[in-house]
Amino acid sequence: GRRGGTPAVSPSRDEASTLRELLLSVADDWRSLAIRSVASLYRLRGILRFGDVDGDGLxxxxxxxPQMIRAAREALRVYAPLAERLGMHRLKADLEGLSFRVLYRRQDAAARALYAAGDEAMREVEGHLSKRVEDVLGDDEILCEQLESVRVLSRVKAPYSLWKKLLKKRTKQTGPAETSGELSLLDVQDAIALRVILRARRLYPAEDDDSVRTRECLLCYYAQKLLMESWPPTDGARVKDYIGAPKPNGYQSIHYTASVFRHGAAWPFEVQxxxxxxxxxxxxxxAAHWDYKLGAAAAPPKAGRSPASVTESAEDIAKEIEHVSEEPYHSGDEAERDPSGTNNAQGHSDTEDESDEEADEEANSDSARTASYIEALTASRDSLVQEKLFVFVSPTSSALDGKILPLSMGSSVAEALLEIKEQHGVECSVTVEGTPGMFRNGRETGLDEELSNGDVLTLPISFVWE
Known part of the structure; x- marks a missing residue:
């Protein structure tokens, strides 16, 4: 069938999910996934560069x-999520953006028109807010004395993500006056988003990790109160406390939405x-979606606070921080630290040394960030290969009609046939000994033969897929 002018070309969402898991399970080197994702982007660029396009490049x-649409759907449903899982967010955004142009021409044109009208102003607002948030947090002595570091990250939504948010908002509108209104960047509460990431310093050598974590929870609330004094919440329903009440997958953060008046308009933005x-x-x-989806999530971290803590004042929270950070004993004279946590006992002030240190820290930070993504990806793969295997099932009449079948580890040919019947309603009549024309990796097989990941199972059946 067709929906919105796009033929029903695979992969479907379920097929894409299975294909992502298959690729992860057979990837001994994470770089192979990166290469596949880049190759998908290369195909999309080729389609748009050498295909027949209109004046807008569509x-x-x-x-x-159908081949173009399949390539775009694979990019959107398979390789963009893989790129995100690898921490390659720019690659993910490019894959989503180009596949959006191929699959949804009119919607992409509308989203780009919105950006053309407001992108420059939106990015100026983003830069202005980032600087102001850094100033507000950096000017507070209580916060600086407690922190080793604080980072303020920002982003504006890409056209594809923006369009999804606008459509979601539009579907929730029921009044005729609202439905007839034009879409606007100002309708998306998190079109601009800021993320504050802080790390508390250890106040004395013997301070344990639990004490540091508790102070960090309190400092998150304290930082939120400081920001709310400058930018009050515009919607109480969007003040979310996932520290006091973590999500089931372990996600913890504080969210709230505010607005700032710039360029003659009130620009909404979200703070995390x-x-x-x-x-x-x-x-x-x-909290990473693949780890959670695979059922390998660990128990959520213990919440340091109760949900009611978001109602406390900054002064109340500051008092609690002071109480938590009381040193149980004196450890002797310690070198004084500046608000950033840098030891100034030696009095180094050479600009060149400082810049070299900053460069080393940035390189180490990038290396740690990359290592973290690879570490999480490896953990997901290890969990997956212990629990699942994937078999390519093909009818003897045509290998082009085959499908990827996910099974539990240790499954046999007979169990694969039962799964085919359950998932797709396709039945294969076989005897206990098997049936002529049933092959595993090119050789005849029996029902009790155990399958391995990546096997090709050829059966004398005709698939009629949904």
Whole structure:
């Protein structure tokens, strides 16, 4: 069938999910996944560069082939999520953007028109807010004394993500006046988003990790209160406390939405505040969607606070931080530290030394970030290959009609046949000994033969897929 002018070409969402898991299970080297994702982007660029396009650079409807649509769907449903899982967010955005242009021509044109009208202003607002948030947090002595580091990250939504958010908002509107209104960047509450990531310093050598974590939770609330004093929440329903009440997958953070008046309009933006440990879990650990989907999520981190803590004042939270950080004993004279946690006992002030140190820290940070993604990916793969195997099932009449079949580890040919019947309603009549024309990896096989990951199972059946 067709929906919105796009032929029903595989992979479907379920097929794409299975294909992603298959690729992960057979990837001994993470770079092979990166190469496949880049190759997908290369195909999309070739389609848009050498295909028949209109004045806006969009593929003409009459010349879109099923092969083009399949390549775009694979990019959107298989390789963009893989790129995100690898931490290659720019690659993910490019894959989504180009596949959006191929699959949804009119919607892409509308989204780009919105950006053309407001992108420059939106990015100026993003830069302005980033600088102001850094100033507000950096000017508070209580916060700086407690922190080893604080980072303020920002982003504006890409056209594909923006369009999805606008459509979601539009489907929720029920009033005739609202439905007839034009879409606007100002309708998306998190078109601009800021993320504050902080790390508390250890106040004395013997301070244990639990104490540091508790202070970090309190400092997240404290930072939120500081920001709310400058930018009050615009919607109480969007003040979310996932530190006091973590999501089932372990995700922890504080969210709230505010607005700033710039360029003659009130620009909404979202603020997320979390500790370095919470950020690591959200990006690479149990809160990462693949890990959670595979059922390998660890128990969520213990919440340091109750949900009611978001109602406390900054002064109340500061008092609690002071109480938590009381040193149980004196460890002697210690070198004074500046608000960033740098030891100034030696009095180094050479600019060149400082820049070299900053470069080393940045390189180490990038290396750690990359290692974290690879580490999480490896953990997902290890969990997956222990629990699942994937078999390519093909009818003897045509290998082009085959499908990837996910099975539990240790499954036999007979269990594969039962799974085919359950998932697709396709039945293969066989005897106990098997049946002529049933092959595993090119040789005749029996029902009790155990399957391995990546096997090709050829059966005397005709698939009629949904």
């Amino acid at each position: 593929i003409l409807e009459a010349t879109r082939t 505040i979390r500790s370095e440990e919470m950020h690591r879990i959200a990006e690479y650990g149990v």
